[in-house]
Every structure is written in structure tokens, then in C-alpha cells.
Amino acid sequence: MSSEPDKLTAKERMAIPRQQMPQRDGIERSRDFKEVNLGLAEQVAIREAQRCLQCKNPKCVEGCPVGIDIPGFAKLIADGDFLAAAELVRKDNDLPAVTGRVCPQEIQCEACCIRCKSDTPVAVGWLERFVADYQMGQSKKTKPTAVKKTGKKVACIGSGPAGITCAGQLAKLGYDVTIFEAFHKAGGVLVYGIPEFRMPKKIVDAEIRNLKAQGVDIETNVIVGRTVTIPQLMNDEKFDAVFIAVGAGLPEFMNIPGENFKGIYSANEYLTRANLMEAYNPESDTPIIRGKRVCVIGGGNTAMDAVRTSKRLGADESIIVYRRSAKEMPARVEEVHHAEEETIRFEMLTAPVEVLGDKDGWVCGMRCIRMQLGEPDTSGRRRPVPIPGSEFVIDCDLVIVAIGIGANPLLTKTTPGLKLNKWGYIEADENLMTSIPGVFAGGDIVRGAATVILAMGDGKKAAQNIHKYLSR
Amino acid sequence: MFEIVNKETLGPNVTRYEIKAQRVAKSRLCGQFVIVRGLEHSERIPLTIADVNTETGTITLIVQTVGKSTLEMTTLQKGGYFADVAGPLGQPSHIAKYGTVAVIGGGLGTAVVYPQAVALRQAGNRIVSIIGARTKELVILEQLLGSVSDQLIVITDDGSSGKKGLVTDALRELTQSDNKVDAVYCAGPVIMMKAVAELTRPMNIPTIVSLNPVMVDGTGMCGGCRVTIDGKRKFACVDGPEFDGHKVDFNELMDRLKTYKGHEGKKYEEHKCKLLQGNK
Numbered sequence A: 001m002s003s004e005p006d007k008l009t010a011k012e013r014m015a016i017p018r019q020q021m022p023q024r025d026g027i028e029r030s031r032d033f034k035e036v037n038l039g040l041a042e043q044v045a046i047r048e049a050q051r052c053l054q055c056k057n058p059k060c061v062e063g064c065p066v067g068i069d070i071p072g073f074a075k076l077i078a079d080g081d082f083l084a085a086a087e088l089v090r091k092d093n094d095l096p097a098v099t100g101r102v103c104p105q106e107i108q109c110e111a112c113c114i115r116c117k118s119d120t121p122v123a124v125g126w127l128e129r130f131v132a133d134y135q136m137g138q139s140k141k142t143k144p145t146a147v148k149k150t151g152k153k154v155a156c157i158g159s160g161p162a163g164i165t166c167a168g169q170l171a172k173l174g175y176d177v178t179i180f181e182a183f184h185k186a187g188g189v190l191v192y193g194i195p196e197f198r199m200p201k202k203i204v205d206a207e208i209r210n211l212k213a214q215g216v217d218i219e220t221n222v223i224v225g226r227t228v229t230i231p232q233l234m235n236d237e238k239f240d241a242v243f244i245a246v247g248a249g250l251p252e253f254m255n256i257p258g259e260n261f262k263g264i265y266s267a268n269e270y271l272t273r274a275n276l277m278e279a280y281n282p283e284s285d286t287p288i289i290r291g292k293r294v295c296v297i298g299g300g301n302t303a304m305d306a307v308r309t310s311k312r313l314g315a316d317e318s319i320i321v322y323r324r325s326a327k328e329m330p331a332r333v334e335e336v337h338h339a340e341e342e343t344i345r346f347e348m349l350t351a352p353v354e355v356l357g358d359k360d361g362w363v364c365g366m367r368c369i370r371m372q373l374g375e376p377d378t379s380g381r382r383r384p385v386p387i388p389g390s391e392f393v394i395d396c397d398l399v400i401v402a403i404g405i406g407a408n409p410l411l412t413k414t415t416p417g418l419k420l421n422k423w424g425y426i427e428a429d430e431n432l433m434t435s436i437p438g439v440f441a442g443g444d445i446v447r448g449a450a451t452v453i454l455a456m457g458d459g460k461k462a463a464q465n466i467h468k469y470l471s472r
Numbered sequence B: 001m002f003e004i005v006n007k008e009t010l011g012p013n014v015t016r017y018e019i020k021a022q023r024v025a026k027s028r029l030c031g032q033f034v035i036v037r038g039l040e041h042s043e044r045i046p047l048t049i050a051d052v053n054t055e056t057g058t059i060t061l062i063v064q065t066v067g068k069s070t071l072e073m074t075t076l077q078k079g080g081y082f083a084d085v086a087g088p089l090g091q092p093s094h095i096a097k098y099g100t101v102a103v104i105g106g107g108l109g110t111a112v113v114y115p116q117a118v119a120l121r122q123a124g125n126r127i128v129s130i131i132g133a134r135t136k137e138l139v140i141l142e143q144l145l146g147s148v149s150d151q152l153i154v155i156t157d158d159g160s161s162g163k164k165g166l167v168t169d170a171l172r173e174l175t176q177s178d179n180k181v182d183a184v185y186c187a188g189p190v191i192m193m194k195a196v197a198e199l200t201r202p203m204n205i206p207t208i209v210s211l212n213p214v215m216v217d218g219t220g221m222c223g224g225c226r227v228t229i230d231g232k233r234k235f236a237c238v239d240g241p242e243f244d245g246h247k248v249d250f251n252e253l254m255d256r257l258k259t260y261k262g263h264e265g266k267k268y269e270e271h272k273c274k275l276l277q278g279n280k
């Protein structure tokens, strides 16, 4: 480790170009599930960190939903003290190896970087990932510090980023925390949704082990609302507070003819089979349809993950069908870029109107219509309107619908007194408390489909407020 | 990990497992199911909860060996463990007092209707059970279902056990006898449930069928179990598995169940070979 303190002038810093993230060749990687980005080498990370101008009034920190001290940790990297940098990041972010990989940095911290004015921003995400991976690679494990027990019990429902963060924070404060997870494996979208090539499972597993080492209990196979209800948890099992972090988890379909032919998946089903059930592994018992020509409908991260997975499962051609233009796609810029490198075809300004099936009931194509952009809608994006007479057919043998998710009613319906908004998401006040005293909620089930970092932010805020609530 | 406290062979291809699953046992209502993985690498498969014992915190599953997951499960022994048991899932059975209820089980559907027969009888109904199968070896749960029925009819395609014919023949005969049938509960191959529903539709006999689409999570999260009921999309794992048989699009379900035919057959054959070799 170099321990030369970093003493560059602003001019020298400005002269350093943005470093490159080493990545695997697009064609080669599109045939397997190993990670795409390889991570920065130490010297490259130091070089990149030296690009930070150490602003007195850093805008990047304002752009970070959890307010990480970005110049602070960049400085520590530049000085070669990677472990201290990791510790500094972890003060505000419990899952830096995750967010370093999946945060939409280009609209958060990096978008606010002062260097954007004349140049490219500091690669905050890559640096975050670098320190987190570096810390994980050290054999010296940070021992959980012994904490004084409060004697109070908190239940976190769901083990996605919101639940994990809340549980970790509460354990540090001395609470007995149990996470209840519906699936047989903890991690939420990080294990069932986001594929291995973008979010290696060993990273999530390590975080889950960390959590257990802190004393958090994880009970899998518990579907709250069915296996046990929130009133039962509070009244019979004496949990003093509950944090609901069950994610959104209700697949949307297109509601067009032909949607129930064989060979049409929701992205949730396709990705769950591929990731959680490891269907990409020929040894796995869980089957998955391996299309040769695959159409994925949508333009978000989920659509990108599905389309790139289909390529890896052997498709000759994998196509994104999106009704707006490239500019409106909500996916992370890096994922779109990676998809392009992996020869994914993009059919922009195109909407499906019917799924076509063959005589055996298998998908054989999709009738689509071209769109043009009209007036902005409520989301501020220009509304796509169909161009009359522009219908055409795309041949395909697998269709994956990734047009969004809604609020799964399974838990909310079985919790009397829990106030929901008109879309079925849980209403929470500024302290994230719901209409039921002692019951808090956060992450996608409150916000609608959002991001990992916002879910984590909620987890942390809920932990602080649960602590306040239980210390009254 | 869920301990197997009892295991019993009920027939050539039918095994009864009693499993420790405290939370499931406590919350389960008749008609609900669990999603299980026998082993760590197994597929998640749905199985009806045949019975529970709330005192010992155990649930009973009756499983017919039809493919790899159910075959592999048979290698687990008393004292061993199921990797995962999640539930209870689905809506509870609609149990009411009708009068005489025909409870029809075809093949492994017999395991699904057994708990319904129990609950319907407790509700004061007269139970006529009909077990249908291709041939004698495939008739399961005859004794168990018989023990909770006022009348039991076995009917096989080839007449090797009971009467010769299809369950619809038995049901038609029953409706034409002096015994009025006030409701039908039915589970089994889709083609059979369809035939039963077609038979009872003109007679206006309420007919509840238990659908068996492929499932993954069982919580309404994937949509793989979608079925069309009265023209509307429903998720069988949360809205079902029981539906009004006169409203189900059976043809679509039958077709969707063929999705993994090739894959399943292959896994089963591969695995059967391995297991048989291992036993030598």
C-alpha cells in the first residue's frame, strides 16, 4: 500500500483523465454469468481518487441519498489508506459493495460532481466498489463490538436492502432482531432479481453472514400474512416494533391478446428462475425456457437484466422493445451501454399490441406498433403515441414482460388497520411509521419501485425512529 | 430445516410425510398448501397440506411420485429433513353445508381432495367420494378417503379396480340415482376437471375445482401460475387454488402445463437411472 500522502494541486488533479473500469469482452462475457466489471486496480483507484478536487462545499454529497462523505473517502484512497476509506463509507452505507455496483451514480453523486462542468465526473461508484471489495478481501474481519442489550425485540419483514440495513442498525443499538423472509434465501432483489454478472451472490452472502455475526436472526420460509401475521408477531411473539420491507413484488402484464401462450414470462418469474433457482446451471432442477429469439418489453434495469440473461442462456438474438426513446429509458446508463456491447438489439419507440402463438400454443412472434413522442405526461417524460398504420411483426420464441411492478397485497391485506395509498403502497409518515403504532415501513413497498440506495436509506431512518420510539 | 417425524408408504407410488413445521401447522386452514424443496438444490413444488397436528406442530403431506422432485423426496427418511417448507399458501377451501357433496379425486388429485372431504364432512355434509385412475396401481388413498366418506366409488379406465369407466360416468350415475348431488369438489388432471365441470354445468351443481398450474414463489410475485377465470387473469397461488369450475379456462391451463414437458421428462429419467444404480 502506498502511504505517500496525496498533495496534488487542483490543476494537476484536473489534468488526470477519468480512469477506465476494466471489463470483460462483450462477446465473450455474453455467454456466461461471471461478472462484467472487473474492478479497479489499486494504482488506478488512487489515480481516480486524485481527480477529486476536495471541494469545500461538496455537491456530490448532496447528490448521495445517504450523504456519504465522498471527498473524505476519496482522500483516504488517494493517500493509500483503503481500509480507513472503507470504514468511512460504511459509516453512512452498510452495503457499499452492493451500491458501488448498482446505484444510478450518473443521476446522483456523479451528476453533481463539479468536474461535470468541463469534463467527466469522478467515478464515485467505482471507487466505492473498490474500497468495499478491498475490505472484503482482507482476512481481518471487523469483529462485531459487544453492545449493551436493550431487551427489546424488533421484527424486520423482508430481507432486501431495506430490511438488511434496518436489522443491522438495530442490532448495533442492542435490539434483538429477527428478519422474516418469504423465500428460502435472504437478500431480496439482490438475490432473486439482479443477475450474477452484475451482482455476484457471494457479496450478498457475505453481507448476510455479517448480519448473522452481529446477532440478527434470519427466519426464511416465513410469509408474513400467511405463516404468521403482524398482530400475532406483536401480541403473541412479543415483538415491540415491526419494520415492513417486503418490496413491491407484483408483476404487471401488458393486457394484450396472446399473453398466456407458452413462452411468456414476467421478468420476476424469468429472473427468479435464472437467479434464485439457478436455472442457468444445467445441474439445476428448475427449468427455464431458453429462447432463440427473445423479446423483452421495457426499458428499466429489470428489462436490461432479463435481456442480457437471455443472451447468456443461448439466444441468437435478444431484443429490447421499448415504447419511448433511448433518452427516456430508466435503466442505469452503464447497463444500457453494456447491453449494447453484448449485441442486444434495441427496438425503440415500439409497443407490442399482440403476442402471436403457433398451432401448439407456443409464442412465435409479436405484433408491434411504432410510436412517436407527444406532450409530456405526469412523469415529465414525453408521452408515446402510436403512429397509425405502422404495425409490424417481430418473430420471437420467448417474450419477457418487464414493464414494471405494483404493490403485492398479500401482507397488506392481512394487516388490519394498515393504511395504504390508492395504488396499494403503504402510507408512512416522515418517521416512516405507518398507521399502526410501532409498525414502520420502507423501501419499495412505500415508494413504489425505486432503488437499492433509497431502500437502504429508509432502513436506516426506520431503525433510528424505531430506536426513538422504543426509548420513549 | 424441517424434520420428518414420520414417513409411511401408502401405495406403490404414494408416500405420506409428517413434517415438523410449527408455524405452518398453527396457521393452516383446510385447502391450503405449502411450497417445499426436499433437498437444497430441488425445485420448489406445491403440495396440499393433507392434515395438521397443532399439538405436535406437524403437517402431513401425501405425495405421489411423478417426477424428479417427488422421486428424490422419497430418499429422505424419518429423522431426516426437508430443506424448505413455506406456507400455508392459497385461499382456504370454501366449506359450507350443502347436503350431499361428491368429492372427486383423479390420480394425485385424491391427495388434494382428502382434506376437503374431512372438512366438508365436519360441516355436516354427506360425502360421496369418487376416486378415478387409469388402472388399479394408480388408485391411491382408497382407505383413507373411504374412512371419511359415507360412500366411496372407485372407478378405473380399464376396470382393474372398482367399476370400469371415467369419474364422469360415476358422477353421472350418481346424479341420476335418488341421491341428489348438491355440490362437487374435484381435483386431478385438468382434462378430468374440465369434463366434470362440463357435466355439472347444465345441472347447475356448484363445482369447485382445485387448479394445479406450475408455481414458483406461491406469493403472487411471479405470475407463472396465472389462470383465466371468467375471462380475468388470476394467480392460482393467492387467488386459488380453488375456483368455480364453471368459470375456468381449462384449455388454456392444459396447454400451459405442457411448458416444461421435455425438461421434466429428461430430468426424471436421468435421475431414476442414477437412483436405481445407487440402490444396486
Ligand SMILES: Cc1cc2nc3c(=O)[nH]c(=O)nc-3n(C[C@H](O)[C@H](O)[C@H](O)COP(=O)(O)OP(=O)(O)OC[C@H]3O[C@@H](n4cnc5c(N)ncnc54)[C@H](O)[C@@H]3O)c2cc1C
Binding pocket: A102, A103, A104, A157, A158, A159, A160, A161, A162, A163, A180, A181, A182, A183, A186, A187, A188, A189, A190, A193, A194, A222, A223, A224, A225, A245, A246, A247, A248, A249, A271, A301, A302, A303, A305, A332, A410, A411, A442, A443, A444, A445, A449, A450, A451, A452, A453, A455
Ligand atoms: C431485476 C431488477 C434490477 C434492479 N436493478 C437495480 C439497480 O441496478 N440499481 C438500483 O438501485 N435498484 C435496482 N432495482 C431496484 C431495487 O432492487 C429495489 O428498489 C430494492 O431492492 C428495494 O428494496 P426493498 O428492501 O424495499 O425490497 P426487496 O429487495 O424487493 O426485498 C423484499 C423482500 O421481502 C420478501 N417478502 C415479500 N413479501 C414478504 C412477506 N409477506 N413476508 C416475508 N417476506 C416477504 C421478498 O421475498 C424479498 O426478499 C432493481 C430491481 C429489479 C427487480
Ligand SMILES: Cc1cc2nc3c(=O)[nH]c(=O)nc-3n(C[C@H](O)[C@H](O)[C@H](O)COP(=O)(O)OP(=O)(O)OC[C@H]3O[C@@H](n4cnc5c(N)ncnc54)[C@H](O)[C@@H]3O)c2cc1C
Binding pocket: B033, B043, B045, B046, B047, B048, B049, B062, B063, B064, B065, B066, B067, B068, B069, B070, B071, B108, B111, B112, B211, B212, B213, B214, B215, B241, B257, B261, B264, B265, B268
Ligand atoms: C396447489 C397444488 C397442490 C398440490 N398438491 C399435491 C399433493 O397434495 N400431492 C401431490 O402428490 N401432488 C400435489 N400437487 C402436484 C405436485 O406439485 C406435482 O406433482 C409436482 O410439482 C411434481 O414435481 P416433480 O418434479 O416430481 O415432477 P415433474 O418432473 O415436475 O413433473 C412430472 C409430471 O407431473 C406433471 N406435473 C408437474 N407439475 C404438476 C402440477 N403442478 N400438477 C400436476 N401435474 C404436474 C408434469 O406435467 C409431468 O408429467 C399439487 C399441485 C398444486 C399446484
Ligand code: FES
Binding pocket: B214, B215, B216, B217, B218, B219, B220, B221, B222, B223, B224, B225, B226, B235, B236, B237, B238
Ligand atoms: S406462483 Fe408465482 S405468482 Fe403464483
